[in-house]
Each structure stands twice: as structure tokens, then as C-alpha cells.
Amino acid sequence: MxxxxxxxxxxxxxxxxxxxxxxxxxxxxxxxxxxxxxxxxxxxxxxxxxxxxxxxxxxxxxxxxxxxxxxxxxxxxxxxxxxxxxxxxxxxxxxxxxxxxxxxxxxxxxxxxxxxxxxxxxxxxxxxxxxxxxPARLSFVDAACLPFGGLAALHFLNKANLRAGESLLVIGAAGAVGSAMVQLARHRGAHVTAVCSGGNVALARALGAQAVIDYTEEDFTQDPQQWDVVADTVGASSFAACLPRLTEHGRYLAVAGSLAQVLARPRGTRRSIGGPAAERPEDLQTLMDLAQAGVLRPxxxxxxxxxxxxxxxxxxxxxxxxxxxxxxxx
Ligand SMILES: NC(=O)c1ccc[n+]([C@@H]2O[C@H](COP(=O)([O-])OP(=O)(O)OC[C@H]3O[C@@H](n4cnc5c(N)ncnc54)[C@H](OP(=O)(O)O)[C@@H]3O)[C@@H](O)[C@H]2O)c1
Missing domain, CATH: 3.90.180.10 (Medium-chain alcohol dehydrogenases, catalytic domain)
Known part of the structure; x- marks a missing residue:
């Protein structure tokens, strides 16, 4: 102290x-x-x-x-x-x-x-x-929770052009970026699968994830299903390892990826998206409007x-x- x-x-x-x-x-x-x-x-x-x-x-x-x-x-x-x-x-x-x-x-x-x-x-x-x-409904502490993870999540969802009806896998769903991404993707009408440890399964569901994979029990890369977008918010995977899990026009989001992940070239119709998230005033306003509406919870x-x-x-x-x-x- x-x-x-x-x-x-x-x-x-x-x-x-x-x-x-x-x-x-x-x-x-x-x-x-x-x-x-x-x-x-x-x-x-x-x-x-x-x-x-x-x-x-x-x-x-x-x-x-x-x-x-x-x-x-x-x-x-x-x-x-x-x-x-x-x-x-x-x-x-x-x-x-x-x-x-x-x-x-x-x-x-x-x-x-x-x-x-x-x-x-x-x-x-x-x-x-x-x-x-x-936003009036947020305390100062709650308001300070949102920009960092929210701006990154919004940036990458926009880059991926995630649309209603598409499926998204969020690796690191309990973190700052992941918890915002789960909520923002659900708001867009996507079907969200969260990847987190067992202690965070309830949190991921409370944020809106329709399916949750506990990575300490199950390896999603061995899962038979595919997703339109796989977002790795913690750097726990790679574009190459996720390729079989991406649908035909799938996008891999290397939010916390290595330089090699960020620079990875498209593989056929599947691509990797990385780089720094934009810090745009209009995106911060969007996040705060969603928070005021109760859609995005800190x-x-x-x-x-x-x-x-x-x-x-x-x-x-x-x-x-x-x-x-x-x-x-x-
Ligand atoms: N590209 C950009 O511009 C940009 C912008 C913002 C952030 N980032 C990067 O994004 C990363 C995430 O930031 P953050 O603030 O969200 O991180 P964070 O809050 O520190 O992430 C912590 C969470 O990661 C989860 N986690 C750890 N290992 C995991 C694994 N193997 N699989 C799934 N979940 C795992 C933990 O949950 P469990 O206990 O459940 O494992 C924990 O809740 C950072 O590396 C940051 O540098 C990049």
C-alpha cells in the first residue's frame, strides 16, 4: 500500500x-x-x-x-x-x-x-x-470497463463482417475482448460458441453464448462442427490449426496473434484477419449507446x-x- x-x-x-x-x-x-x-x-x-x-x-x-x-x-x-x-x-x-x-x-x-x-x-x-x-445508467467504474475490450471486439467483428445467422467461436470468452465480443455478436444475431475454462462457463452463458466449450475438457479443433468466424482473443490457437473448423468463406480473427498469424495469407476462400484495432470515436459512442440500452453489460x-x-x-x-x-x- x-x-x-x-x-x-x-x-x-x-x-x-x-x-x-x-x-x-x-x-x-x-x-x-x-x-x-x-x-x-x-x-x-x-x-x-x-x-x-x-x-x-x-x-x-x-x-x-x-x-x-x-x-x-x-x-x-x-x-x-x-x-x-x-x-x-x-x-x-x-x-x-x-x-x-x-x-x-x-x-x-x-x-x-x-x-x-x-x-x-x-x-x-x-x-x-x-x-x-x-451513459447515465453506468457508474464511472463500469464505464471504464468497456472501451478497451469493446473497441477491439467491435473492430474485429466489423472486419469479419459478421452477419445475422452466422456462427462465431470466441476463444477467451471470459476476457475483456471476449466478453464484449460474445455480447456484440449475439446482438448482431449470430450464433455464439464460447471457449473458456470450467469456472467461466456460467459467465459465458450469462453473456449470451448459446454453446460453451470448456477447453480444459474438450479440444474444439477436434470438434466436428465448423464456424463462419473463429475469433482467438487470447492467442491460444493458429489459423492453420483452425482451418478445418472454418466454413467455406470462414474468417479467423487473430486478435492476439503472433506476427506470423497477423501476416498469414488466405488459404483458398478462408482468411486470417489481424493487426491493431482502430480507436474510433464513433465506435466508442456505439458501445456507450449499447450500454445505455442494456445490450452491452460491463x-x-x-x-x-x-x-x-x-x-x-x-x-x-x-x-x-x-x-x-x-x-x-x-
Ligand atoms: N489487436 C488489437 O488491437 C488488440 C486489442 C485489444 C486486445 N488485444 C489483445 O487481446 C488479448 C486479450 O485481451 P483481454 O484484455 O481480453 O485479455 P484478458 O482479459 O487478460 O484475458 C483473460 C482471459 O483469458 C482467458 N484465457 C486464458 N487462456 C485461455 C485459453 N487457452 N483459452 C481460452 N481462454 C483463455 C481466461 O479465461 P479462463 O480462465 O476461462 O481461461 C481469462 O478470462 C491480449 O493479448 C491483448 O493484447 C489486441
Whole structure:
């Protein structure tokens, strides 16, 4: 447990990732509070997700083949952006003079995404980043659960052009991406089979999966059936291994795939889709509209106090979280 010292109005507390490594590289520091430029919005953070991306940046445990690319993207010896944190929910503190649509006091949800910076008392969101008003029915903590997994799930379902009546297999259905994908696919009218461990079967069914395969008991690659789309949200399979399980025009979604999976060439009429998910404002609005309508439910594993962010990181690193892990600020 870390002791918080109260900041002045020009400073803020932030968790700084001082270098790549274990959770001991995370240090609570007092930093200058960002000052919004003309198109920026400064958000007072009340909840922020601790995503698998935060954990991957800190540890540099990346899918096979991405090691060098990761260092080039995030910083060679330490993170170029030392304050991690991909998604925030909070209250607008200040807006730049060219900002329209947001005013101080508004409750919002924002995606710092690859630019990061959410694990702080204040997060600066440039005008190009997704930022929307928080749905009234969601708490700040629940709202912070949705963007990371939801945006990735929506992006890949759109890339696959999943249509009503098609079948989808979701590997990793209990994770942040998987739990959103099961719900979004059901909303599209797809038939969803979830793959998870026995302890998450009830969760997968509650999210809407019509069939569930417990991978500790059964290997889906040996299953006689085929699916129109196979989405691997945890990197537990390969395009080659899933080919026999894909229908004639089947699509394999390498959400967490190695470089080889991401670059895999089509095999006849079957293809693999990979790469980074887009972070589009309109997609964040879609997710929040679905949440407000009760169609997309946040899956919160655990909310930690901001002071316990290293413990949250350690839990995410187990690879066993259900849905999202969030840190909450007073
Ligand atoms: N391409 C992109 O732009 C993009 C965007 C977002 C995320 N990602 C990547 O997507 C991956 C998933 O992210 P996430 O946040 O959803 O992960 P996560 O929440 O950390 O995933 C944890 C879940 O994975 C499940 N799991 C672990 N091994 C499994 C296996 N062999 N088969 C089935 N389920 C398994 C666990 O459930 P059980 O206990 O039931 O096994 C656990 O609930 C990460 O690697 C992330 O980097 C990529």
C-alpha cells in the first residue's frame, strides 16, 4: 500500500512506469498537471482500466514476433509515455478554446489508447481521441470497463463482417475482448460458441453464448462442427490449426496473434484477419449507446483503489481476469 500525498492545483499524482519489468517499476509520482491546448479536454479521472495492453507495455511480453516492433513503438529502453492507462471515465476539468460539445463538469468516457496517460489523477485527451458522454445508467467504474475490450471486439467483428445467422467461436470468452465480443455478436444475431475454462462457463452463458466449450475438457479443433468466424482473443490457437473448423468463406480473427498469424495469407476462400484495432470515436459512442440500452453489460472483475495499481497490474498479468480490472480514484 502506497501513501498518497496531496498534490497542489498545478500538479497531480500519476503512476509512472520507470522502465520495463515487474510491478516494482511502477512508482507513484507527483507530475505537472497537463494544460489543455485549444482542441484538448482535460479529464479528472475517477476510474481507469488496467488493461492487458498496460501489462504488455510494462512487461514487454508481446505476441511472438512483435518484440522489436514493440520497442520501436513504445520506447527502446523504457516507455516513451511513462504514464500508462488506455481508458478513463471521469469529469471534464477544463477544455481548450476550440472544443465544442464538452464543458467542465460533464461526466465522460475517453480512450487515450496507444497514447496512454490514464493512470493519473488527470488525463489529457487531444481532440482526435475518442471521448463521449458517460451513459447515465453506468457508474464511472463500469464505464471504464468497456472501451478497451469493446473497441477491439467491435473492430474485429466489423472486419469479419459478421452477419445475422452466422456462427462465431470466441476463444477467451471470459476476457475483456471476449466478453464484449460474445455480447456484440449475439446482438448482431449470430450464433455464439464460447471457449473458456470450467469456472467461466456460467459467465459465458450469462453473456449470451448459446454453446460453451470448456477447453480444459474438450479440444474444439477436434470438434466436428465448423464456424463462419473463429475469433482467438487470447492467442491460444493458429489459423492453420483452425482451418478445418472454418466454413467455406470462414474468417479467423487473430486478435492476439503472433506476427506470423497477423501476416498469414488466405488459404483458398478462408482468411486470417489481424493487426491493431482502430480507436474510433464513433465506435466508442456505439458501445456507450449499447450500454445505455442494456445490450452491452460491463464485466468488472475487480476495482482496486488507485494506490494499489501495482496489485492490479500483477492480477492482470496472471492472464486469468474475467472482463476488466479497474482502478478507482476518490
Ligand atoms: N489487436 C488489437 O488491437 C488488440 C486489442 C485489444 C486486445 N488485444 C489483445 O487481446 C488479448 C486479450 O485481451 P483481454 O484484455 O481480453 O485479455 P484478458 O482479459 O487478460 O484475458 C483473460 C482471459 O483469458 C482467458 N484465457 C486464458 N487462456 C485461455 C485459453 N487457452 N483459452 C481460452 N481462454 C483463455 C481466461 O479465461 P479462463 O480462465 O476461462 O481461461 C481469462 O478470462 C491480449 O493479448 C491483448 O493484447 C489486441
Amino acid at each position: 502506497h501513501t498518497l500525498t496531496l498534490p497542489t492545483s498545478t500538479t497531480m499524482l500519476a503512476w509512472v512506469c520507470t522502465r520495463y519489468g515487474g510491478t516494482d517499476v511502477l512508482r507513484l509520482r507527483t507530475l505537472p498537471r497537463p494544460v489543455p491546448g485549444p482542441r484538448d479536454v482535460l479529464v479528472r479521472v475517477l476510474a481507469a482500466s488496467v488493461s492487458s495492453a498496460d501489462m504488455r507495455v510494462r512487461t514487454q511480453k508481446l505476441p511472438r514476433g512483435f518484440g522489436l516492433l514493440g520497442r520501436l513503438a513504445f520506447g527502446i529502453t523504457r516507455p516513451r509515455q511513462p504514464v500508462l492507462g488506455t481508458d478513463v471515465a471521469g469529469v471534464v476539468e477544463a477544455v481548450g478554446r476550440a472544443v465544442t460539445g464538452f464543458a467542465p463538469g460533464d461526466a465522460v468516457v475517453g480512450v487515450a489508447g496507444v497514447a496512454m496517460g490514464g493512470h493519473a489523477e488527470y488525463c489529457l485527451l487531444p481532440g482526435t481521441r475518442p471521448l463521449v458522454h458517460k 464485466v468488472l472483475d475487480c476495482a482496486y483503489p488507485f494506490a494499489d495499481l501495482p496489485a492490479a497490474h500483477a492480477y492482470v498479468e496472471t492472464g486469468r481476469k474475467r472482463g476488466a480490472v479497474v482502478v478507482a480514484l476518490p
